[in-house]
Amino acid sequence: MPLILPKTGHFEYEEKRSKFLGFCTAISTEKEARNIITEIRNSHTRANHNVFAYATVNDNIIRFSDDGEPSGTAGMPILNVFQKSGIIDYVCVVTRYFGGTLLGAGGLVRAYTKTAKGAMDDAGPTELIISTLYQITCVYSNFDKLKYNFDKWGIEIVDIVYTDICTLTVRVTNSQETLFHSGDFYVISCL
Secondary structure, three states: OOEEOOOOEEEEEEEOOEEEEEEEEEOOOHHHHHHHHHHHHHHOOOOOEEEEEEEEOOOOEEEEEOOOOOOOOOHHHHHHHHHHHOEOOEEEEEEEEOOOOOOHHHHHHHHHHHHHHHHHHHHOOEEOOOEEEEEEEEOHHHHHHHHHHHHHHOOEEEEEEEOOOEEEEEEEEHHHHHHHHOOOOEEEEEO
16 A cells, blocks of 8 residues: 655754755645755755655656765665655655765765655655545435444545435545445445
């Protein structure tokens, strides 16, 4: 099951006076990712590097950049952190302020990896749950039984409209589909 970032993550790390500022957030398009990268670059004009990695399912794109760091020491390590975690639809930018001491290839890989992982962890990755909204009608005499079964199955009732009949809107996850379709009720529509 893929993971998503429910909130923006931040992380700061210092290695031999070089400061690494990590930022990651969920995106849905490449354009969003590019706008965020530009915004961070504009916020950190004195930084030596603004390294990034991003991926979007909708655009079917994966990109990363070392932004002047030695090849393979910055963007790819950030990308690896997110690919190994199973997170989709994200952008991560790590801004580096050089502290005067060279870190070497191994030191750069460790610093960028640690900063990206710290930002990712701060964002609190969570499982992507795919669900469908259904509209259901029932007569009042069946409402209590229907509500009881939905509660028992863990199906969320999003809305109830009371007229001469009850019309419920429910959210059904993929894992609840079998239980849901075994119920004795009439589905008006799948929203």
